[in-house]
Amino acid sequence: MTEDNSIFIGTKPFMNYVTGVVMQFTTKDAEEVIVKARGKFISRAVDVAEVACKRFLQNNVAIRDIKIDSEEFTNKEGRQVRVSIIELKLGRQ
Amino acid sequence: MTEDNSIFIGTKPFMNYVTGVVMQFTTKDAEEVIVKARGKFISRAVDVAEVACKRFLQNNVAIRDIKIDSEEFTNKEGRQVRVSIIELKLGRQ
Numbered sequence: 001m002t003e004d005n006s007i008f009i010g011t012k013p014f015m016n017y018v019t020g021v022v023m024q025f026t027t028k029d030a031e032e033v034i035v036k037a038r039g040k041f042i043s044r045a046v047d048v049a050e051v052a053c054k055r056f057l058q059n060n061v062a063i064r065d066i067k068i069d070s071e072e073f074t075n076k077e078g079r080q081v082r083v084s085i086i087e088l089k090l091g092r093q
Numbered sequence: 094m095t096e097d098n099s100i101f102i103g104t105k106p107f108m109n110y111v112t113g114v115v116m117q118f119t120t121k122d123a124e125e126v127i128v129k130a131r132g133k134f135i136s137r138a139v140d141v142a143e144v145a146c147k148r149f150l151q152n153n154v155a156i157r158d159i160k161i162d163s164e165e166f167t168n169k170e171g172r173q174v175r176v177s178i179i180e181l182k183l184g185r186q
Contacts, residue, residue, distance in 0.1 A: 039136065040136050041136070042135060042136040042139050043132065043133050043134070043135040043136045043177070046135050046161050046177040046179060047163075047175075047177050049161065050161065050162070050163040050175065050177050051163075051175065054163060054175075055175075063161060066159040066160075066161060067159075068139050068142065068143065068156060068159060068181070069143070070140075070143040070144075070147060082140075082143065082144065082147075082148075084136070084139040084140050084143050086139060088161070
């Protein structure tokens with residue numbers, strides 16, 4: 001799997017991401033797509049995965065694996081902060 | 094496992110939830126704790142799980158399993174809406 005199959009969730013309109021996932025499986029014939037997000041976009045990544053799988057790719061694509069992690073770093077005010085990360089792996093059934 | 098070991102993430106201060114998780118493992122000697130959330134609180138649930146495991150219960154407790162799902166229902170305006178759900182299972186290592 002190449003990194004091309006990853007979709008990083010941010011501030012674009014919600015359906016852009018859903019369409020992105022669906023297109024990977026339909027027009028690009030991907031075997032797997034990874035939906036990734038950090039911080040507050042994690043909820044959105046779960047929504048994108050659920051809508052793509054259950055509304056658009058029903059019976060064809062499902063969640064295969066979910067990973068969470070976090071990274072600690074020093075922010076511009078010099079404080080240690082932790083940001084969470086999620087990776088949702090979607091694959092053909 | 095009883096439902097008492099579930100912690101539902103909402104609008105309370107962040108550290109209340111982290112302390113709740115930590116206390117289940119320390120003072121209540123739980124084997125497993127499930128952190129649950131819906132919709133926009135999903136990001137927060139991931140943060141709670143990460144902070145509890147990595148900062149407070151390091152080397153003792155880890156994520157065992159993550160499930161996502163969604164429910165469709167009709168809102169008060171009569172529209173079909175979908176809300177995502179996450180369940181993060183934390184357990185002793």
